[in-house]
Amino acid sequence: MQKPLTCVEICAGAGGQALGLAMAGFVHVALVEYEADYCNALKQNRPEWNVIYADVRDFDGKPYKGVDLLAGGVPCPPFSIAGKQLGKDDERDLFPEALRLIKEIRPRAVMLENVRGFLDNGFTEYRQYILKSIEKLGYNTQIKLLNASDFGVPQLRPRVVIVGIQRDENKNFAYPKGDSEGAPTVGNILYDLMSENKWKGAKKWAQNANKIAPTLVGGSKKHGGPDLGPVRARNAWAELGVDGRGVADMAPEPDFEGMPRLTSRMLARIQGFPDTWTFGKKKTAACRMIGNAFPPPVAKAVGEKIKECLENECTDCERTISLSRKIV
Numbered sequence: 001m002q003k004p005l006t007c008v009e010i011c012a013g014a015g016g017q018a019l020g021l022a023m024a025g026f027v028h029v030a031l032v033e034y035e036a037d038y039c040n041a042l043k044q045n046r047p048e049w050n051v052i053y054a055d056v057r058d059f060d061g062k063p064y065k066g067v068d069l070l071a072g073g074v075p076c077p078p079f080s081i082a083g084k085q086l087g088k089d090d091e092r093d094l095f096p097e098a099l100r101l102i103k104e105i106r107p108r109a110v111m112l113e114n115v116r117g118f119l120d121n122g123f124t125e126y127r128q129y130i131l132k133s134i135e136k137l138g139y140n141t142q143i144k145l146l147n148a149s150d151f152g153v154p155q156l157r158p159r160v161v162i163v164g165i166q167r168d169e170n171k172n173f174a175y176p177k178g179d180s181e182g183a184p185t186v187g188n189i190l191y192d193l194m195s196e197n198k199w200k201g202a203k204k205w206a207q208n209a210n211k212i213a214p215t216l217v218g219g220s221k222k223h224g225g226p227d228l229g230p231v232r233a234r235n236a237w238a239e240l241g242v243d244g245r246g247v248a249d250m251a252p253e254p255d256f257e258g259m260p261r262l263t264s265r266m267l268a269r270i271q272g273f274p275d276t277w278t279f280g281k282k283k284t285a286a287c288r289m290i291g292n293a294f295p296p297p298v299a300k301a302v303g304e305k306i307k308e309c310l311e312n313e314c315t316d317c318e319r320t321i322s323l324s325r326k327i328v
Contacts, residue, residue: 005307008032008064008105010056010072011094014041014279014289016271017073017113018049020299025307026069032059037285045277056097061104068310069303070107073294074098074114099133102164109173109306110134110164113294116145118160131162139164142173146298150178153272153295154189155213161302165309173309176301185210186240186270193266199252205260209240213270218291226287228262247287264290272297 004027009018012031022028033039034055042051052059061070074094095112102110118127127143134141141164148157165173187206195202214236217229228237228244237244241259248261262270264286268277272295279286 002311005068005310007069007071008061008067008101008107010059010070010098010101011074012038012042012051013073014038014293015045015277016273016293016296017071017299018042018046019273019277020294020296020301021069021071021111021303022046023296023300024303026303029067030064032056037280037282038289041279041289044280056094056101059097059101061101064105067105067107069109069111069306070098070102070105071111072098072113074112095130099130099137102134102137102139106138106166108166108169108310110139110141110162111302111306112162113299114160114162116158116160119143119145134162134164138167140167140173142175144175146175146178146302147180148272148295148298149183149212150180151176151295151297151301152179152182152184153270153297154183154186155216155270155272155295157215157295159294159298161298163302163306165306169310171309171312174305176305178301183212186213186242189269190262190266193263193269194251194260197251198254199256199260200254201252201256205241209242211240213237213240216267216271216291218288218293226264226284247283249283267291271295 005025007021007026007028008030009028010032012018012033018028018031028049030050030052031042032052032054033042036053039051039053042049098112131141131143141162143160143162145158146161148155148159163173165171187209191202191206194205214233217233226247228234234244238259243259243261246261248263250263252260264279264283265275267287267290269275271290271293279289
């Protein structure tokens with residue numbers, strides 16, 4: 001009987017990537033997260049997980065040497081168009097720590113995700129440095145922009161995913177292909193939640209909310225109360241009949257009129273979380289966790305391909321190409 005594949009995850013957040021990888025068959029031996037609310041959510045949802053409340057800069061990877069996968073979503077603000085895009089000059093940039101941990105742990109595979117902005121021309125030199133550094137540590141490395149909507153997530157959420165497979169494995173990796181027509185509309189996926197208080201306008205609302213959602217935002221600690229983003233994002237939500245100026249505590253009452261606000265549970269479903277996943281009792285903290293998460297269905301799809309590769313079950317793998325030369 002084949003042993004389960006093991007995983008160490010850094011910058012675990014509220015568990016979107018971890019949940020997806022667990023669904024793909026990986027067993028987490030450690031999850032590192034430095035925010036207390038996020039750690040509490042991880043422990044509440046998965047008591048069996050070894051959640052380490054620590055800054056990744058203080059995390060020693062050596063005790064975990066030889067795990068199958070090192071995964072993580074290093075902070076995106078250094079590369080996000082919503083920020084100042086300071087890249088390597090941003091104190092929140094944790095790519096150097098990811099490189100350190102790859103060297104210490106020597107996992108069979110690496111999976112790191114970030115925002116689309118990481119592919120901007122302004123970061124070409126730094127991006128190539130990161131990819132070449134991983135390659136120098138002995139990995140065949142690829143990078144690709146994946147759209148969450150191709151994996152059943154009803155949201156416009158492009159994410160950059162770097163995957164490295166240890167060269168000694170002598171195995172190739174291919175990204176999941178996805179389906180550009182596979183995502184449900186916001187109305188379809190939220191109708192039952194929007195109508196749970198018997199709102200009379202729920203059916204009509206769902207019919208008009210006939211597209212996928214714009215990208216959910218989580219913001220930072222400096223951000224005020226929970227909402228659905230800046231003016232451009234709110235305008236996109238308004239086209240779906242959603243008031244993006246705040247987040248509701250509950251679904252609309254029977255005689256509600258106007259544009260409803262989404263609840264945190266609705267946001268979580270749009271992000272691809274199951275309804276059983278909880279985010280604590282603080283609404284602002286919950287919305288930050290949800291908005292900053294990596295959609296579990298996307299993590300699951302990538303994790304399954306990594307698992308196939310490591311277990312030598314790949315049937316459609318493409319020849320791995322060094323990322324210092326090509327972006328897929």
